[in-house]
Amino acid sequence: MKKQLFLIMAILISSLVHSQDSLSHKNEEAKIFGVSPSKKTKNVNGVLLKYYDEIDNEITPKKVNGLGLGFNGLGIFFPVLLLVNIGSINSWEISNADFEDLPKKMNTINGMQLSIINMEPTVTNGFELSLSSNINAPSVINGVSVSPLYNFHHTTNGVTVSTFANVSKKCRGLQVALINVCKDSKGLQIGFWNENEKRKLPIINWNFKTKKDKS
Template identity: 70%
Template sequence: MIGLFTGTMISAQDSVYAVSDRPKFIAFSPSKETKNVNGMLIKYYDEIDQEIQPKKVNGIGLGFNGLGVFFPVLFLVNITSIDNWGISDIGSEPLPDKMNTINGMQLSIVNMEPTVTNGLELSLSSNIGAPSVINGVAISPLYNFHHTTKGAAISTLANVSQKCRGIQVALINVCKDSRAIQIGFWNENEKRKMPLINWNFKNKK
């Protein structure tokens, strides 16, 4: 009887663990319990922190960080000083094992989370979640700030990346490690600074 009871309790604990580890259809963040989502993740703000469980989302990530709308205004004040836009922070290497991964679409008021997005990143204000990674297309009305851009970054005012593989389209485009085309009023990469159009397809030495 004791053995049967013990075995039943162990089996029940394993069953509870398995259920908690199953992908959720709708989940919320920040959360220490949520790990996998096949559907929709509704999030406020996640930071790279050991106490926050990195999440893998196959579907849509919805961000409602309303406080972040003030940050693009601060960047707008310094638009004439592109070197002071936090390039050094973007240069820090991403930590994918501690970052959310979204396979699908990330839609947010302003995206400030370090995230690996494989698909479409669409912001109603700006994508400034460095050190973040976009493998696909990032679109915002003001800015796109990423560590790595593989695909296309399209905005009105500025695209700033440490590493670019694809195309940047904005008023101002800056990339420190570029195999890409830049189209805008002013464009900077590791090789040259040019108006209208700039490019580099050679390995960085």
């Protein structure tokens, strides 16, 4: 009798643990449609709608295979503030110099990102179209980034095109804008004014040698 009771209890405990694991697994399953900010949204195979941006130390990293949409209203005001400093090259550099290293917690978008502004650390593998680009958050684009105003990235691998300025700490590929700034470049810059680690030139600038780290 005792053996039977022990066996029944063992089965019940095992079932309970399995149920909890199953529930946890379901919470981790990818959604077709997700919203952010939300702690329940982590993996999306479809569309992610982001109506506001989380602070870096509070961010819940999200992985999106599909389309990321960002509608943070703050992005409407930033272009005006940045336009005031368009004549100062040093100001563009400072905007990007705050981020020496990429954070461990970053969103990943495999596909397309369309946004007014992005203020969360994000890696985009594919295509990015943004009004005010990435402000106050280090970001990476592996592909093509287009903005009617500005492009700000920590790292760019591919092509960045904007009207006024492209600013990156590290770039591999092509920058096209009125002003292009990159301090660790390997590729071409085409615009009214171009800066890389080697020189400052109008119209076209280039560097095809990898920057050596100082020991």
